[in-house]
Amino acid sequence: MKASEYFCERDPVAFPKWQKATVGIAGAGGLGSNAAMMLARAGIGRLIVADFDKVSLSNLNRQNFNIDQIGLPKTAALTMNIRMANPFVELEMHELRLTANNIPGIFEGVDVMIEAFDKDSQKLILIETWFKHCPKTALICASGLAGYGRSEEIMIQKEGSFFIVGDQHSELSEGIAPIAPRVMIVAAMQANLALEVIAGK
Numbered sequence: 685m686k687a688s689e690y691f692c693e694r695d696p697v698a699f700p701k702w703q704k705a706t707v708g709i710a711g712a713g714g715l716g717s718n719a720a721m722m723l724a725r726a727g728i729g730r731l732i733v734a735d736f737d738k739v740s741l742s743n744l745n746r747q748n749f750n751i752d753q754i755g756l757p758k759t760a761a762l763t764m765n766i767r768m769a770n771p772f773v774e775l776e777m778h779e780l781r782l783t784a785n786n787i788p789g790i791f792e793g794v795d796v797m798i799e800a801f802d803k804d805s806q807k808l809i810l811i812e813t814w815f816k817h818c819p820k821t822a823l824i825c826a827s828g829l830a831g832y833g834r835s836e837e838i839m840i841q842k843e844g845s846f847f848i849v850g851d852q853h854s855e856l857s858e859g860i861a862p863i864a865p866r867v868m869i870v871a872a873m874q875a876n877l878a879l880e881v882i883a884g885k
Contacts, residue, residue: 687772691727698883699727705882706730708794710782710810712758713737714862715826716800717748718871719878720762724770726879731766734778734790735759746864784809788817795885796878799825800871820845822881829870830854830862838869840877849873 691699707728709716712735720731735758739749753761759777766773778790787810791797797814801807807825814823828850829838837851849870856862 685771690770690772694727695883698879701882701885702727702879703729705795706732706793707878707882708791708797709733709800710787710791710798711735711800711802711806712762713743713800713802714746714864714867715829715871715874716798717758717762717765718868719798719800719875721748721766721769722872722875723878724766724773726875727770728773728878728882730774730776732776732778732791732794733759733762734780734782736779736781742861746862746867782806782810784813787813791818794821796822796824796881798874798878799823800874815846822847822878824849824874824877824881826850826870826874828852828854829866830856830860832863832866835866835869838866838873840873847877849877 705728707723709720709731712733716733720733723731737758739753739756739758739761741754743749744751748765749761757779759779763775763777766775799807799810822845824847826849831854841848
């Protein structure tokens with residue numbers, strides 16, 4: 685199959701911009717794996733994803749992985765899954781833990797950055813590093829996606845090129861993981877925002 689055949693019925697104005705764009709994703713868990721898959725399907729030209737973790741059984745309730753991928757690095761498993769959906773997207777995967785020192789180099793030149801971490805400490809490192817090195821490049825974060833229902837509470841807060849998606853108050857309970865519906869709503873909104881930002885450039 686040719687790329688011209690695969691990319692049929694696409695928006696004539698936005699799609700060419702998406703094809704030329706690069707989106708960075710910090711984390712390949714519930715938010716990152718699903719956002720990456722949606723962006724690949726939409727036609728983003730290049731994805732840069734970083735995650736140090738491996739697929740575990742507890743991930744399967746919300747992350748874009750399969751039971752036969754348990755034990756694989758998330759970056760490797762995500763590459764396999766994206767390639768099955770879109771063989772034409774350029775993928776740059778980094779199997780490592782992101783730090784204030786390596787974030788600028790790994791994600792240099794992206795058009796949009798998506799934060800997809802579980803822990804608040806990781807989120808803070810990314811936000812502070814991004815504001816210091818790339819203050820004009822859109823950063824799309826997430827906060828508040830635990831539980832189920834209450835879809836109407838999930839919204840977008842914007843301040844300049846900084847976005848936060850979620851209800852901004854739901855917190856995880858000990859021993860209870862987030863589940864697919866709310867995680868995927870937030871991931872979809874992050875991906876949709878990235879497409880909107882790029883199309884508006």
